[in-house]
Amino acid sequence: MSTFIKDFIDHEVMSRRKLLLAGAAGMATMAVPGAFGRGQARAALTDPTIAWSYRDRASAYWNSVLSGGEAFVESIGRSKSDLVSLISEGSSEKSLSDIRTFLARTNGNCAIACDPNDSPNARPIVESVAAAGAYISTIWNKTDDLHPWDFGDNYVSHMTWSDEQPAEQTARILFEAMGGSGGVVHLGGIAANNPAVERLAGLHNALADFPEIELLDAQPADWDTTKAAQLMSSFLTRYGDRITGVHCAADNIAYGVIEALRAEGITDMPIVAYDGNPEAVKLVMDGQLLATVFTNPFWGGGISAALAYHAAIGTFKPSEEPQEHREFYGPTVLITQADAAEFQAQYLDSTPEYDWEDFWGPSNGQIQYR
Amino acid sequence: MNSKLTRENVIRWAPALVLLGLVVLFTAINPAFLTQRNLARIALAATPPMMVALGVTFIIVMGSIDLSMEGAVSLCAVLFCLIFLKLGGSLGAGAWLAIPAILICGALYGLLTGYVHVRLQIPSFMASLAMGFVGTGAAVLVTGGDIVRINDDVFRALLTWRILGFPLMVHIAILLILLAWFIQNHTTLGRNFYAVGGGEELAHASGVNVRRVRLAGFALAGVFYAIAAIFQVARLGQAESVTGANLMFIAITSVVVGGVALWGGIGGVLNAVVGVLIVNVIGNGMVVIGLPSYLQDGLLGVLVIIAVVLSTDRRLVSFAK
Numbered sequence A: 001m002s003t004f005i006k007d008f009i010d011h012e013v014m015s016r017r018k019l020l021l022a023g024a025a026g027m028a029t030m031a032v033p034g035a036f037g038r039g040q041a042r043a044a045l046t047d048p049t050i051a052w053s054y055r056d057r058a059s060a061y062w063n064s065v066l067s068g069g070e071a072f073v074e075s076i077g078r079s080k081s082d083l084v085s086l087i088s089e090g091s092s093e094k095s096l097s098d099i100r101t102f103l104a105r106t107n108g109n110c111a112i113a114c115d116p117n118d119s120p121n122a123r124p125i126v127e128s129v130a131a132a133g134a135y136i137s138t139i140w141n142k143t144d145d146l147h148p149w150d151f152g153d154n155y156v157s158h159m160t161w162s163d164e165q166p167a168e169q170t171a172r173i174l175f176e177a178m179g180g181s182g183g184v185v186h187l188g189g190i191a192a193n194n195p196a197v198e199r200l201a202g203l204h205n206a207l208a209d210f211p212e213i214e215l216l217d218a219q220p221a222d223w224d225t226t227k228a229a230q231l232m233s234s235f236l237t238r239y240g241d242r243i244t245g246v247h248c249a250a251d252n253i254a255y256g257v258i259e260a261l262r263a264e265g266i267t268d269m270p271i272v273a274y275d276g277n278p279e280a281v282k283l284v285m286d287g288q289l290l291a292t293v294f295t296n297p298f299w300g301g302g303i304s305a306a307l308a309y310h311a312a313i314g315t316f317k318p319s320e321e322p323q324e325h326r327e328f329y330g331p332t333v334l335i336t337q338a339d340a341a342e343f344q345a346q347y348l349d350s351t352p353e354y355d356w357e358d359f360w361g362p363s364n365g366q367i368q369y370r
Numbered sequence B: 001m002n003s004k005l006t007r008e009n010v011i012r013w014a015p016a017l018v019l020l021g022l023v024v025l026f027t028a029i030n031p032a033f034l035t036q037r038n039l040a041r042i043a044l045a046a047t048p049p050m051m052v053a054l055g056v057t058f059i060i061v062m063g064s065i066d067l068s069m070e071g072a073v074s075l076c077a078v079l080f081c082l083i084f085l086k087l088g089g090s091l092g093a094g095a096w097l098a099i100p101a102i103l104i105c106g107a108l109y110g111l112l113t114g115y116v117h118v119r120l121q122i123p124s125f126m127a128s129l130a131m132g133f134v135g136t137g138a139a140v141l142v143t144g145g146d147i148v149r150i151n152d153d154v155f156r157a158l159l160t161w162r163i164l165g166f167p168l169m170v171h172i173a174i175l176l177i178l179l180a181w182f183i184q185n186h187t188t189l190g191r192n193f194y195a196v197g198g199g200e201e202l203a204h205a206s207g208v209n210v211r212r213v214r215l216a217g218f219a220l221a222g223v224f225y226a227i228a229a230i231f232q233v234a235r236l237g238q239a240e241s242v243t244g245a246n247l248m249f250i251a252i253t254s255v256v257v258g259g260v261a262l263w264g265g266i267g268g269v270l271n272a273v274v275g276v277l278i279v280n281v282i283g284n285g286m287v288v289i290g291l292p293s294y295l296q297d298g299l300l301g302v303l304v305i306i307a308v309v310l311s312t313d314r315r316l317v318s319f320a321k
Helices: A003-025 A060-074 A094-104 A121-131 A164-177 A194-207 A225-242 A251-263 A279-284 A297-312 A340-346 B006-029 B036-063 B069-086 B097-120 B123-145 B153-160 B169-186 B188-198 B199-205 B208-235 B247-257 B269-288 B293-311
Strands: A049-054 A083-087 A112-113 A137-138 A155-160 A180-187 A213-221 A243-248 A289-295 A326-331 A333-336
Touching: A049 A060, A049 A094, A049 A297, A049 B069, A060 A083, A060 A121, A094 A112, A094 A121, A094 A164, A112 B269, A121 A137, A121 A155, A121 A243, A121 B123, A137 A243, A137 A297, A137 B153, A155 A297, A164 A194, A164 A243, A164 A289, A164 A333, A180 A251, A180 B123, A180 B247, A213 A225, A225 A243, A225 A251, A225 B036, A225 B208, A225 B269, A243 A251, A243 B036, A251 B153, A279 A289, A279 A333, A279 A340, A279 B169, A333 A340, B006 B269, B006 B293, B036 B069, B036 B169, B036 B199, B036 B208, B036 B269, B069 B208, B069 B247, B097 B123, B097 B208, B153 B169, B153 B208, B169 B188, B169 B208, B169 B269, B188 B199, B188 B208, B199 B247, B247 B269, B247 B293
Parallel strands: A049 A083, A049 A112, A112 A137, A137 A155, A155 A326, A180 A213, A180 A243
Antiparallel strands: A289 A333
């Protein structure tokens, strides 16, 4: 079935249901919010329900995102349990159908923050939300041809993180520690993953400025600690003493590398990582890692919900905002041995108090397409 | 077993010949492969999957299958760390109790899997897969998605203390291989695994309590999964809800590559040992000879198929299921 027909049927079903419901309530004028054409939503919603659509609760990352969302909900005087969790379990189809069900249930009176799970899934989600007159902010996944400003006010914003620059910074820190010469190996994520590609690209950027540094090898370790340990020990056989530095695409990978080296009695290898997990920050403080990078999922989770909610109640009008407020990069914080202790005190030992109406303060500029 | 026929002999020794062939091939391309240090690295990487493979071999010999190892290892690893830390976090000061505690946990976990399979009459494939998910879920629940770390130098000596150039855990693994071999060849239970795998009705008619043998097999496998979990923690110094990830593929592949037949009754502990070594030698060797990473997965698959073809006697089976 073509998407046009599918969308039309969805739309008609929703409209009829709403017409019946609204008719019963005697508010026929409010019946079909999507009928005025896309982008002409109701001026503002009153007391919209807030939802977060995300992958799962098993990972520290999404737990952090959700905690941020809950902190925002509490800041507007509601309770944590008022934040509706739509858990996709890594299924794009489930993510879309959950959101459509939620739109129907709330009659479009809602604000949604969402990771669409994969890039193509963002469009049907955003179209459903706009058609229902609700508001949405997305993170991480959307195609390059989909833009919030093509949907008036309903598609509030999209935030993603650019890993290339920070990965280049960690590489530079690594090369400085290696004294500007020697051999480096890179252990990456799953080869086709966007962050894995960007983090390796960052390393290559830094290599251009260090002609004395040789990239001996770069192979995927699939974000996996066990695989990283195995790969590192195989690298040791192949390159031996020529390895004088290790560039890891993630903290999880660095843990495996450290243990593979510990087994060989090597304790002074310069290593850099990425993600800013609590364990990694501790390792930076202990001097076992030179640096890692934090992307502040807590703030990302809170601010995405805040943007959708405040657009919905009319605090600000997204279509009047400049483009860098509609599509922007999330914050990245480089953690080195100089500031790890301070970082831990600020972000890990206590949760920072964020101003959830400072929408773009910590963000990192407009998303660039290549 | 009649060992006079050369054909049978060739098939029996095929996995070992495959292993030897791989070693010669990789050494010819890069002599660094056959250094003592690299062999120690391979042995170390092979230790946790070796324990899982030994456990699942008993089950496969019975003609069942166990797919719960990832959940079992994750849960045991996480619980081991938590108990270890609860008991003071150092092996000398009482935390050693975590070791027997976790072996019992593993046995109970296996027993529960076996119970679901035998009592509820659910095929072992489905029962164990479901129990694996239960284990992973329980590990997530216990940790909340966090990592639990152990920094006790005495416990970590399993990794860092070397005897004859090999880490301590490799020596312990060799002793456990001998134990598994002893169970298989010199205990009633071990012989009964073969009886059940060779023909369940026949075994039942001969007075073997098939249900009890199956339960015991799953419990025994659970103990080996718990040992694998302890080795994983010793090797990485941490546990999380994904500590057991990927072990299912490696263990099942290894067992089959080593010449243990999935229809039961054929092969045994030594086949599993050779199989694990083959898979780990391939994994290490492909990096050591500098094979591009995008070719590695494909080549691993091809080599596995070749090894299986060489190491199973097609004449002994009428069909493959």
